Amino acid sequence: MNVTFIGLGIMGRGMAANLLRHDDVTLTVFNRSPEPAEALAEAGARIASSAAEAVAEADIVFTMLAEPSVVEAVAFGEAGFVPSMREGALWADCSTVNPSFSRAMAARAGEHGLRFVDAPVAGTKKPAEDAALTFLVGGPSEDIETLRPLFECMGQKVVHVGETGQGTAFKMLVNAQLAQSMLVYAETALLGESLGFSRDFLMDTLPNLPVSAPFLAGKAELIRSGDYAAQFPLEWMHKDLQLLDLTAYEQNQPLYLANLAKSLYGSAKAAGHGRDDFAAIHAYLAGRSDNH
Amino acid sequence: MNVTFIGLGIMGRGMAANLLRHDDVTLTVFNRSPEPAEALAEAGARIASSAAEAVAEADIVFTMLAEPSVVEAVAFGEAGFVPSMREGALWADCSTVNPSFSRAMAARAGEHGLRFVDAPVAGTKKPAEDAALTFLVGGPSEDIETLRPLFECMGQKVVHVGETGQGTAFKMLVNAQLAQSMLVYAETALLGESLGFSRDFLMDTLPNLPVSAPFLAGKAELIRSGDYAAQFPLEWMHKDLQLLDLTAYEQNQPLYLANLAKSLYGSAKAAGHGRDDFAAIHAYLAGRSDNH
C-alpha cells in the first residue's frame, strides 16, 4: 500500500514515524522545510521533492497541516497535490480545521475523482509519538474501514462520528470545551489567590472536584511549575477559537463565552504567550497587572 | 447541647431533620413562614416564635438563609437574634454568601461576645435530606471541632478550608466553576446540534470526556428529559454570580467570563427560568430563537 504523509510538524512527524511500523506500508513524506523529513528517511520513508510528486503513486494521502488556508494551498494552490492524485485514491485530512472547510475540500476532491475523509485527532505531541491518539472521523464507512489499520498504527482509538465534516465538527466541540474550561479555571483560581488561598491549595483541590474538567489536573501542574512548554500551543488554540467563531457565524448560533475567550487568548498571544501551552492563559491573566 | 436552626427552606429543613438524630441535641427551630417547622416539631423539635426567642438558650445557632441581606436582617435587623444570644455561644452560618460579608458578620458577632464560623455546603436538596452534604468551613479550629459532630450528622465530609471567610470563599469558587461549566457546555452542545449531531449523541459523549466537568453528566440527563425540576434553582445561581462579581470588584480581580455568564443567566431568569434548575440555561439558549 502506497501511503503519503504531508505535513511533518510537531504532530505529523510522530504520526508518520508510526506509519512506518506497518508492514504493508510504503511511505512517502513531504514537508515544506526539509529537516523533519530526514529522520523519517533514515527510518525508511521516501522523501518527495514536492507535494504533487509525493502523491503521484499514492493509494492513500494523509495531511496534517496548520490551518485551512495552508491545507487549501497545499492541496489546490499552485503545485497543489490534488490534481496529481490517482483517480479513486483516498485523502484523509487530519488537520484541525472547520466543518464547512472539510465539506468544501471533500466536494472539490470529489470533482477530481478522489475520496475524502476528515480525521482530526484528539491528543498532542506525546500521544502522537506514542501512537496513542484518538481519531475523530467523518466520512463513508467503507473509506474509514480502508483507513482503520493505518489509524490504528498511529492511535489507540478510532471514533466514526458521522458523515463527511462531522469528525472536524466534533473536534471543534472538544476544543471549545478545552479552551473555555482552561480559562474559567484560570480566572477562578486567580480570584482564589486574591482571597488568600495558596496556589498549591487551588491546584490540588479545584481540578479534582466534579465541578472541574479532569484534564485540568494536568494543566494545574504546568501552572504550579511555571513551565509552559507547549503541549498545545496557545496560538493554535486561538486559531481554533477563530474557526469555532466562524462556524458559529455560519450556523447563526452565537457562542457568547467562546467569543470572549477568543478575545482573551488573543490578548495573551499579543502579549507574547503564543508559543506557550494554552495553560499560560493563567500566567497572562496573573501578569496583566504586574507591569505597572 | 442546645442547638437552634434558623431557615427551613429547601436545604434547611433536611439539615435540621438530620440534627434531630443526634442524641445530645435539643433542637429549636425558626422559620419566617411557619409550615416547614411543623414536620420538625412532630419529630421532636421545639418551634420558636421568633429568631430572638429561638436562640436565647442556644449553645450553637445554625443559619441557612437565602442571601446576605436576609442573613443580616435576621441576625442584626429589628428583632435580630444576635443580641439575644448568650455570650460565648457559637453561630455557624451555612448560607451561601460572599467572603467579605462572612468576615463582616464574624466581626459584628464578635462585638456581641459571640463566636462565628462560616460553613456553606456543597450539595443540593437530596444530599441535604440524606446527610450527604460537604461542609466547607472557615474559622478557628477549636470552634470547628465543637461543630464537627453536628456537621457529621448533616453531611459526609467536613473540609476546614482556612480562617473565617474562607469557607464562603471556597464555596464561591466551586459555584463559579459550576455556573460557567454548565453554560459553556450548553453553548457547545447547541452548536453541535446545529452541525447535525443529535441531542442524545451530544449528551452521551461530551460530558464523559476529560474536557468536561463530571457533574455535567447528571445535568445532561435533565437536558435530555426536558424536566428541569430544580436541584439548584437558576435564580440562586444568578444570585451567586452576583456575589462573585461583587467579590471580584472588591478584590480588583476582573472575571471576564463569569461576568458574561451572569448576564446570560440573568436573561434566562428574566425569560422565566428562575425556578428551574440552572441546567435550564440550555433551554433558554435553545429557545431564544424559537419564538419568531
Next chain:
Amino acid sequence: MNVTFIGLGIMGRGMAANLLRHDDVTLTVFNRSPEPAEALAEAGARIASSAAEAVAEADIVFTMLAEPSVVEAVAFGEAGFVPSMREGALWADCSTVNPSFSRAMAARAGEHGLRFVDAPVAGTKKPAEDAALTFLVGGPSEDIETLRPLFECMGQKVVHVGETGQGTAFKMLVNAQLAQSMLVYAETALLGESLGFSRDFLMDTLPNLPVSAPFLAGKAELIRSGDYAAQFPLEWMHKDLQLLDLTAYEQNQPLYLANLAKSLYGSAKAAGHGRDDFAAIHAYLAGRSDNH
C-alpha cells in the same frame, strides 16, 4: 467613457441611476436577478447578459455586492468578469468588505493588468438615490482622480483615506462605531425604562447629549415608532461585525466589545430581526423576556 455597474441591490440601483446623469458616460449594467436592471434600461443603460460580457468594453467597472465571497465569485469565479476586462481598465469596488480582502482583490486584479480602487460608501438607501453618499476611497491618487467625476455623480463627498485597502479599513471603523453605539444605547435605554423613565423621555433626551453619537437621534425615532423598515439591515451589520472580527484576528488586536456585540446581533438575527433596521436590536433586547 464606458462604465459598467455590477450589483443592483438596494444601494447599487440608486447609484447606477445617478451615473446615467453624467453626459460622458455610456452605462452597462448587470445583476444576477434581471428585474432591477429593467428600470435602468428604460433610463438608458445597456443590460448585459453576464458579468463578463458587461465589462468587455469598459474603461471603468463599479461593483456593489453583498460580501467578500460574492465579490470573489463574480470577479474571479467561473465566468468571473476580471479576465474579460481590457488591460489597464479600472475596477472600483464599492462593496463593504474587509481590508485584507480589498488588498487581495487589488493584487489579483494587478496580475490581470488592471487597476483597483476600494471605494465603500457611507450612507444608506436614500442617500444612494439622492446622490448624497460619501465615498471612502483607498488607492493611487491618479486612479481616484479618474473616478472623482463619477463618484461626484453618485455622492456628495469623496474622502481619499489612503492607499489600497484603507477605504475599506476606514469604512470598517465607522461601522464598528455604529453597531456598538446603537447597542450600548439600546441597553442603556432599556435599563432606563425599567427604572421608570418613559420611552419618549429616553428617546428625547439621551441621544441629544454629548455622551451619545448624533446618529442615534434618528434611530430613536425608529424605536419610538416601532417601525424598523430597514435603512441598514441588521443582518448586514452582523456580517460587517463578522468581517471586523476577522480583521481583528488578522491584526491580533482583540476587540472585546465588538465581539460581544456580534453575538448579540447574531441572537437578534436568529430571532428573526435580520431584515429589520439594525436599530431593532432594541426590540430584540426588549422582547427577549416577553415570551414567557
Next chain:
Amino acid sequence: MNVTFIGLGIMGRGMAANLLRHDDVTLTVFNRSPEPAEALAEAGARIASSAAEAVAEADIVFTMLAEPSVVEAVAFGEAGFVPSMREGALWADCSTVNPSFSRAMAARAGEHGLRFVDAPVAGTKKPAEDAALTFLVGGPSEDIETLRPLFECMGQKVVHVGETGQGTAFKMLVNAQLAQSMLVYAETALLGESLGFSRDFLMDTLPNLPVSAPFLAGKAELIRSGDYAAQFPLEWMHKDLQLLDLTAYEQNQPLYLANLAKSLYGSAKAAGHGRDDFAAIHAYLAGRSDNH
C-alpha cells in the same frame, strides 16, 4: 439661609466656593481631612469640627461624597449627621450613587423628619469651579424650587428628571454612555492604528463623525497628548460601572456590554491607571501587549 456642605473633594470644593457667592447664604463646611476647608474659611465659610456639628443649624445640607458606603457612614454611621439635623431641614445628596441607594437614603431621612433630594451633577472639576455644572435632580417639586437658587449658584442648568431617585438614575444612564462610548472608541482607534492609520488621523476624524459621541473629541486630545491628568478618574468610572451593574441586577435587566466594560476598566485599574482620566483605557489597551 444656613447651608452646610459636606465633602470637599475635587468636585465639592469648587461647588462650595460658588455657594459663597450667594448673598443670603451662611456657609458651614466639613471634610474628613481638614486642608480643603481652609481656603473656604478664608473666603468666609465656617469650618465645623464634625459632620454632626456642621448640620445642627442648617436649613439645607449638601453632600458630595465618593460612594454609597461613604454617604451612608457619614449620614447614618457613628457620629452620622442625620440625627443632628433639624426637623424639616432638607438634605440634597450630589454624590454619584445608585438609584435604590438614593431611595433608601430618602426613606431613612424621612424617618428622621427630613426632606431629601438626589442631585448628582454632570460635569467634572473645571465646570465645578466655573459654576457650569448641570444638576440632574429627583424629588418633590417644592423641594427642588427651594434648592434652585443654590443649584444656580453652582451650575448652569437644573433638570428636574422625576421623583426621588430619578436624578441618580439618569446620571447613571449618562455615565453608562460615557464609559462605553470611550471604550468602544479606544478599541476602534487601536484597530485603526494596526491597519496603518496614524493616531492623529484617527483622533481628527472619527470623533467628529455622527457615529461618535461628541465628548470624544476632548478625550481624543488626551490620547493624542498622552497626558491623562484626570478630569474624571478611571477608578470612579469603574465604581460607577459597578453601581450600574448592581442596578441592572436589581432590575433584572442584563447589560451585556456595560458589564464587559466593567471588566476592562477593572483590568486597567489593576494595571495602575485608576487615577488617570478614564480616557486612559486607550493607554491600557495599547500597552497590554507592549510589556513582552
